[in-house]
Amino acid sequence: MNTNLSQSNDDEIDLKDLLKKIINILSRGTKTIILSVLLGAILGLSYFFNSSITYKSSMVLSSEVLVLANVKALLGPVELLIMEGNISVLAARLGVDKETAAKIKSIAVKSIFEKESDNKEPVNYFEVTATVTDNDILPQLQEGIVNFLQNNEFVQKRVTLKEEGLKTLIARINKEIAQIDSVKQKIGQSVPLSATSSNVVLMEPSNLYEQALKMVEKQQEYTAKLALIDSFQVVQGFTPYAKPSSPSWIICLVTGLAGGLIIGFAILFFKEMDRYVRS
Secondary structure, three states: OHHHHHHHHHHHHHHHHHHHHHHHHHHHOHHHHHHHHHHHHHHHHHHHHHOOOEEEEEEEEEEOOOOHHHHHHHHHHHHHHHHHOOHHHHHHHHOOOHHHHHOEEEEEEEEOOOOHHHOOOOOEEEEEEEEEOOHHHHHHHHHHHHHHHHOOHHHHHHHHHHHHHHHHHHHHHHHHHHHHHHHHHHHHOOOOOOOOOOOOOOOOHHHHHHHHHHHHHHHHHHHHHHHHOOOOEEEEOOOOOOOOOEOOHHHHHHHHHHHHHHHHHHHHHHHHHHHHHHO
């Protein structure tokens, strides 16, 4: 019992000694820590004032002929040009001047759906996010990105195939509508129909008119699709936001303070180690 009490007292004494040593070390290194924290804050704010302010904005595109993988493959080289600072080629690709191209910091694309399988529509939607140093270039950048995508040879071939498919469907529907109209006209004139005719399918008059209505609706649907067909449609363009996306002076200040505090403790630790070794 006495042994346990003695051990407990020794532990308390050791803990008190440890706390006293820590307090002494901190008191000796107070100036070092304060100076390090102040220096970190100054460096953090200096970074904020000397770094270029950037803005982020997104536009939404829709396409019936391309999926997300296609769009990423097309914009991938553009992102690489931005990363390597190849302003001349970037300006030529997007059809903008070099001054505008120099203000583009990044371009990223993703689906507006968490999973592409969540999209139940026949149209695919993409969100293109641009980071720039000047909001004034957003209209030019939007036009440049859309034109770059639309003028791509692969995209134009997909659009052509889509157009040809719709034209073929419309022509086939027009032919069927003409045949149905011919049958309706003969029925109205009480002209007997031949069951052996290759252009006639015998059916009830009510079904005939119902089929004609469905054909006209399909014709209008495909004609509308053909008129609106395009590689890309801008659902929502870039919006110039006044609030910068980075850098934040609060984040810069807090990061500087934290970094200065860590460095201060590191310097204090090495000083005490050197003092201990010498003693």
